[in-house]
Amino acid sequence: MPFADEFRALSGRFSGQLEFEAPLSRVAYYRIGGPASVLATPRNLEDLALLHEVVLRTWCPVFILGWGSNLLFPDEGYAGLVLRMKHLFTGVEETGPGRLRVGGSLGASALLRVAAERGYGGLERLTGIPGSVGGMITMNAGTHLGEIGSILIQTEMVSFGAGSPVLEKRIRVHEPSDFSYRRNHFLGSSDLILHAELVFEPEDPARVKANIDDLYQRRKSTQPVDLPSCGSVFMNPKSSGLHAWQVVEKLGLKGYRIGDAQVSEKHGNFIVNLGSAKASDVRALIRLIRDRAKTELGIDLHEEVRILS
Numbered sequence: 001m002p003f004a005d006e007f008r009a010l011s012g013r014f015s016g017q018l019e020f021e022a023p024l025s026r027v028a029y030y031r032i033g034g035p036a037s038v039l040a041t042p043r044n045l046e047d048l049a050l051l052h053e054v055v056l057r058t059w060c061p062v063f064i065l066g067w068g069s070n071l072l073f074p075d076e077g078y079a080g081l082v083l084r085m086k087h088l089f090t091g092v093e094e095t096g097p098g099r100l101r102v103g104g105s106l107g108a109s110a111l112l113r114v115a116a117e118r119g120y121g122g123l124e125r126l127t128g129i130p131g132s133v134g135g136m137i138t139m140n141a142g143t144h145l146g147e148i149g150s151i152l153i154q155t156e157m158v159s160f161g162a163g164s165p166v167l168e169k170r171i172r173v174h175e176p177s178d179f180s181y182r183r184n185h186f187l188g189s190s191d192l193i194l195h196a197e198l199v200f201e202p203e204d205p206a207r208v209k210a211n212i213d214d215l216y217q218r219r220k221s222t223q224p225v226d227l228p229s230c231g232s233v234f235m236n237p238k239s240s241g242l243h244a245w246q247v248v249e250k251l252g253l254k255g256y257r258i259g260d261a262q263v264s265e266k267h268g269n270f271i272v273n274l275g276s277a278k279a280s281d282v283r284a285l286i287r288l289i290r291d292r293a294k295t296e297l298g299i300d301l302h303e304e305v306r307i308l309s
Helices: 002-008 045-058 108-118 133-138 205-222 244-250 279-297
Strands: 017-023 035-041 062-065 078-084 092-096 099-103 152-159 170-173 191-199 261-263 271-273
Touching: 002 017, 002 035, 002 045, 002 078, 045 078, 108 133, 108 205, 133 191, 244 279, 261 279, 271 279
Parallel strands: 035 078, 062 078
Antiparallel strands: 017 035, 092 099, 099 191, 152 170, 152 191, 261 271
C-alpha cells in the first residue's frame, strides 16, 4: 500500500519499532487476528509526531491499540496503521495527598504492584483487569469493588488522526456524567490517553498487598486465566437481575464450541481460544449466545469486547 512506503521512510528517525504486515494475533490477548499493514510502537512524543505527520499526508486509517486485552481483531487483519501504545507512558508519581499521576500505557498489574509497595488503597478494585490504564479508562473497567471512573480525577490526552492537524494536549477534569457502566462519554475514536490522575486512600502496604493477593487468587479459581481470551465477553444485563455468566448457564452453553473457540467451562462469560480459533469462530459464538438469550429468555446481551471489523 502506498502509505506503507511513507512509514518505511521514517527508518533511522523513529526510535520505536515499525513492523509491516505484522500479525495482530501476536499483540492481542486472544491470539487472534490477521496482519496489520503497519504496526508502530512509539517510544516517545517525537515518534508519535513522526507517525502523525505521515497520517496527515496520507489519510491512512488508524487504530489505537493499548495492550489488546478487550479486543477481537478480524482474521483479515487491518489495512492501516495500528498504533500500539504499550511502552509510551508508564510512570507513577504522587502529585499531592491521595493523588497519583499515572501513564496511560501503564499496565494494571504494574500499577497494582506499586499500590502494594506504597500502600495506595482503593486501587484494589482494578485487580485482575488485564490491559493498560488508558484501556481501563476507555471502557470504565472495574470489578465488584468499583470502576476506575469513580477514582479518576482527570485525563490528559491528544487527538491522533487525519482530522487532527496538531497533536495538542488537552486535560479533561471528570464529572460523574463522563462514565456509565463499561463506557466513557468523552473520548473520541482518535483520542489517545497520555496520563491520568487518580485518587487513593493511604493504607498499610501489607494490607493492600494482602487484599490484592486475595483478589488474584479468587480470579484464578473462577476464571480461565490459563487460556487466551478477551476477558468478559458481555456486559451484565442489569435489568434482568442476572449476571451475563448466569444467562449463559441458563442457556446450557458452558463448554459449547465452534472451531477452536469455546465458551469456557469455568466461567460462562468467557470465550477462550483453544489453540487456533479464528475471529469468525468467536463472532459465531457471540451471535449464538446473543440470539438465544433474546429468543429463549427475552434478555438483550451487549458485547463488552470490542470487535474490530
